[in-house]
Amino acid sequence: MKKRLRVLSLFLAVTMLVSLLAACGGSNGNSNASNNKTGTNNSSSTGNNTSGSEPEKDTITALLPPVSANYQARFADMEKEFNELYPHLTLKIEPASWEDMTQKLDTQVNAGSPPDIAYIGSASISKYANLGMLLDISNALTDEMKADFDEVPYQYMALGDAQYGLPAYMAVHSIGGNKQFLEEAGIDWKNVQQNGWTYEEFREAIKAGVVKDANGNTTRYGFVFATAGVTSKDYLSIMAKSAGLPDYFDKDLKFTYTSKNFLGLLEAIRQMIDDGSMPKELSSIDAGKRWNMFLTGQTMITGKGLASFENSARLNNEKIKANDGSAVADSIEAEYIALPVPSFNGADYVPTTVVDGYVTFRGKKEPTEEHTKNVALATYYLASGKVAANANNELFLAPITKSARTAELVEVYERNEDNVKADEIMMSHALPNRTDIPTELAAEAIKIETEVIIPKLQALLAGEITPQDMYDAVKAAAVKSFGEDGVVVD
């Protein structure tokens, strides 16, 4: 009896250990399927498909976040349709939340077993390219596929001569105003939408938008931009684009944030707070808070703005009208008007264009030509036609492929025509992506951004350092990283 109990205990303990190890050691089935297939192709089938024989079966894995409202709900249909188009291929989509996306992908990348395709921003391409973990699909894409895409967004997924995926959309990061408040402040918003505005004009406009109560307390600010934590990076980079600093590096690959234009921009950023047009607590206002401030009438203009915000405001307005309790607490009816950011230092307006898309990865094993071709097919399927059309439509964004423009939409949304025109005008100023910046320089710039620029900007917004202090700190860090000859001096 005693012996039996011992054997049973040992069996249970070993079972526990084995299950623990199995749970920790195994990567998900998707990756295994993909990697095994890649390995098999590598050893036996490269080039076989060109000889006319039956194409080998392959599995392509994709890690995709909830890009738009109904995007993830269509995954099963997408997998099925892709398999119908290419019967020898299986598309396995792993859904991820936005919160988990980066961490999940980074863990997989650093373990050497990423998915074949992941939906991320084009700005992250250099980070992964620096690790050597991206898959160049330029030779696997047909001319027809390439020609389907608009040129500017297509370039955003390239680095040097390599094409590391395909874009899903291109959006402009703008700002947005409450129509009623803009008109009360005497702002000709239609003219601004069409012709833009300078910082000086913008400064006066947001001053006019400030409302105070009888005690002198501000009840409505002229402008509130989310700057808490990482969003401060957005604030600075969006404004810098139109301040003569469209990128961290100029055409000679010299770091640009050491120029006097940067100092001018920092002075303007501080001025708007000192004027009382922006809250002095700006450095703690996150994306949710500033949108709440917009909907509750605590600010006239908010940033950053996306085309889909028009829909968010419209939906809230409908809830208010219907006395729906799920409307934002204390919110008022607000018509969202898309506006361009002002231009600083006499520079031209340059919008911040954001391109997100399907980036292609490789694992530890060298991918075969056939697998690369299959990954390209899956990437193209996701980034074009019906899939792209419906995702873009739900985000209020114009398609960037010919096939998506003609694709059938599941639902049609109401749009403000003035905003549509304004978006088109802003988009027309978009600059092509820089593909000439070496990954090492880009990585160093990101390090300066995270370790110096963002922390100092937070201190500047909190009124703890002057614009000159911040400028000096950034310049010192840049000179340390790139040398005296590697930075712009004016």
Place this chain on the structure above:
Amino acid sequence: MNQTLATKRRIKIKGDSAWGYAFIAIALVVFSLFTAYPVISAFIISLQEYRPLGSTYVGLENFKDSFASELFWKAVKNTAVYTILTVPVNIFLAFIVSILILPFKKRTQTVFKAIYYLPAVASGVALAVVWLWIFDPLKSGIANQLISMLGIGNQNWLGSSSTAMFSLVLMSWLSSHGTAIIIYLAALLGIDKSYYEAADIDGANFFQKLWFIVIPFLKPTTLFLLVTGVIGSFQVFQNAYLMTGGGPDHATTMVGLLIFNNAFTYFEFGQAAAQSLVLAFIIAIISFIQFKFFGNDVEY
């Protein structure tokens, strides 16, 4: 002769001790895989420039870079300040609460223990969201409304260098004392009643009993809480990550957060591993000092 010994050993292993070895083998495998291997692996990675497709050996470069980094030392300083401000106060608060709970009946004690332990069960992320709401920088924020009653103006709690660290410290002071309270209560209940009775006969008051009976008896418990508290505090990451992201101007960047950023933001796993080993060394030194100076007359 040798053959006989070997036979005896085999027999011994086949006996009761074989079962013992079998059972500790499981714990040993788990320990080797999830504790020993990561530590050895961290040491190896700390000497490399890590890349998924093949790392390169760089010697002590990652250690040199860390020691030369102003940000690393600032993070060490921030972590030390946070530890000094939180650990003693947290131990003191747990001690006071335990003393206040002690006179109650067992059932009431359990209720209080459960209430105080509740934050430890709740998700740290959920707690951080509540605290972000409390530290709302605008006038509508709870903390700002409270201080406005004292005539103090709006504070940018998490956005200003002068208040960001204090905000994290305040958050620590007002949450998660449950474990320490439970440990203190267990120790308080372990003190023999005869000591209190003898003190009563001698006419000792509450504070004299506290000073001459309770505190000396709780010294091993206090040392345990101090050592584990300092270790935990030096590894603090979650609050800074969720509440301030290390800002403003690195005012709340702790070593744990810096290591996380190096590993998962910049993919500098070599440097992150080097810094984590340096942190482990610092913690070991501090723990040694604590045992050396406070543990002389402590018996376990």
